[in-house]
Amino acid sequence: MQAVILAGGLGTRLRPLTYETPKPMVNVLGKPFLEHLIGMLKEKGFDSFVICSSYKSDKIRDYFGNGSKFGVRIEHSVESSPLGTAGAVRNALFYLKDEFFVLNGDTYLDVDYEVIEENFQHTGKTAMMVLYGGSEIPERVDNVGIDGDGIVTEFNKGNSPDSKYGWAGIVLLKKKYVEKWRAGRSVTLEDEIFPELIKNKDLASCVENTRYYDIGTLEKLRTFEEYLRGRKDIKKEGD
Numbered sequence: 514m515q516a517v518i519l520a521g522g523l524g525t526r527l528r529p530l531t532y533e534t535p536k537p538m539v540n541v542l543g544k545p546f547l548e549h550l551i552g553m554l555k556e557k558g559f560d561s562f563v564i565c566s567s568y569k570s571d572k573i574r575d576y577f578g579n580g581s582k583f584g585v586r587i588e589h590s591v592e593s594s595p596l597g598t599a600g601a602v603r604n605a606l607f608y609l610k611d612e613f614f615v616l617n618g619d620t621y622l623d624v625d626y627e628v629i630e631e632n633f634q635h636t637g638k639t640a641m642m643v644l645y646g647g648s649e650i651p652e653r654v655d656n657v658g659i660d661g662d663g664i665v666t667e668f669n670k671g672n673s674p675d676s677k678y679g680w681a682g683i684v685l686l687k688k689k690y691v692e693k694w695r696a697g698r699s700v701t702l703e704d705e706i707f708p709e710l711i712k713n714k715d716l717a718s719c720v721e722n723t724r725y726y727d728i729g730t731l732e733k734l735r736t737f738e739e740y741l742r743g744r745k746d747i748k749k750e751g752d
Contacts, residue, residue, distance in 0.1 A: 514630060515561040515610045516554050519598055520547065520573060520618030535569045537618035538576065539728060542741055545576065546728055549741070550621055551583060557626045560585055563608045564618075565601040567592040597701040602686070603694045612687050615702070620682040621737065622725035629719050633685045636717040638664075640690065640710050643683035647722040655679055657718070665716040668707045678718070681725045 520537040537547040551562060562585055566573045570591045580587030590605035602615060612633070614626065622643070633641040642665055644657055658667035658676045667676055684702065700706070710716035726737040 514557075514559045514626060515563070515613040516559050517563045517565060517602060517605060517609070517613050517615045518547070518550070518618045519601055519615065520564050520566045535566065535572055536728070537566075538569075538572055539734065541728070541734070542738055546621075546737075547573070547577070547618060548583070550616075550618070551577075551580075551585065551587075553621065553623055554616075554626070555583070555585055557624075559614075559626065561610065562587045563590055563605045563613075564588070565590045565592070565605055567595045567601075595699065596697075597699045599694065599700045599702045599706045600698055602702075603691055603696055603698075606688070606691060606696075609688045609691060611689075612685060615684050615686060617682040617727070619729055620725055620727045622681055622683060622721070622723065624721050624723050629721075630685065632719055633717065636663075638717040639687055639713075639715045640706075641685045641717040641719055642707075643681045643685075644678040644718050644720045645681045645722070645725055646678050646720040647724055649724040650679075659718050659720075663718045663720075664714055665707075665711055665718050668703070668711060678720060681721060682727065 518537070520535065538545040541549055562580060564573055564577065564587060566589065570589070574589050577583065577587050588608040590601070590608060592601060592604055596604055629643060642657065644659070655676045655678060656669040657665060657678045657680050659678065660666050668680070669676060707716065726733070726740055728734040728737055
């Protein structure tokens, strides 16, 4: 499986931690967040990664290189200026497999990605959103609506009374669809790509109840650290 990781954000809400460090490289219990993410995804069956970066991209490239020391293959797609989430994916076209996951470089969801990919293949759709349907996140944003067949009918940037699920920051796409996008244009998945897919009834969904974590703010970063400490404690008890 292939993961395209969007790692180009400025991380303004994490300042002062991100003045000299790109957000995905923020230290979490002794190593960069992105190393935690790639390590978890490797355990789930991912062996190919494309890191899309812009802000202080050299720090990401210097640390991860080609991925050999982490037991995976890593390609780096660097934007000279931020292209937005969709623009970043289009910029990485050369490295893309026929189908792939797109993940935010500040989000962590520990689920069975092989099952999700299999479900995607069965839908026959161009794309599939991974949604959160649980209740563990206090600030949960319900911004996605789906029909009885799991096809996404609505996507909003904030809470909507007609939406029962939140986007977990993960979407699966097919390369043949990305090939149609115009290169070099700054555009986001949220503003242009998702609305087009919804209009064409071509955006499937997969609902997960496992809590996802993100490090978008200092408070959320601390919450993720506590989660990792808890996982370590569980492992110790099981030894």
